[in-house]
Amino acid sequence: MKIFGREPALWVALVAIIVKLSTAFGLDLTNDQQAVINAVAAALTGLIVAISVHDGIGAAVIGLVQAGLSLAVGFGLHWSPEQQATVLSLASAIVAMWTRTQVTAKVPATPVIPPATPPAAPAAPATAPAS
Template sequence: MRIFGREPVYILAFIAIVLKLSSAYGLEVTNEQQGAIMAVLSLVVAAVNALVLRNGAAGAAIVNLAQGALALFLAFGLHMAAEQQALWMMAVEGAVALVLHREVTAPVSVLPVEQRSSVKPAPPQAV
């Protein structure tokens, strides 16, 4: 996958360099905040890859992106109790399950026993 004709890794590296240069010249961003920004950007690329490549990992990528976004907000000063964080993540996971449930199938083959009923119907009776 390419973004603006470049591999996402190169774009992420460029953004990291820009962040470090900006903080060196006055942008008030801590090392923890820079790490959180880069983690979220990496998760965005992973989510886009999962959606574009259709490899079945879209749900996991979206949940991980939500976790990264929550970590980013916390790194920038959001005060939220652990219980509230867990409830937000459960809401995201529930929404992903609701949306993607119809589109996901198990990667296992169907067994012959699953294709027929174990209860035989009674033969029709004459009146």
């Protein structure tokens, strides 16, 4: 799914970078305000993706988790970037596992044909008993 020809994650990253750049060059935003802006951007992007793919609840869930984490950090949660990334990775893995049970491939899988077994060797001819 693309929004204005770009991937949704790219738009969320762009918003976060613009917020950081703006504060670096004088826009007076607190850390809490930056977190809220980034959370809203992530949640909105997740919602747009969910609506556009009609059943993409996974994207909305990930957006919600990202937004919630951003808000928590903005309001005092002292987690390192590694801890935050680990939580987001876990959320992504859980959503992926759930999604896998909900989707069906548009093209059926190619059947696996077992290799042919060679025919059995003919039995040795019976010998007549010696007289």
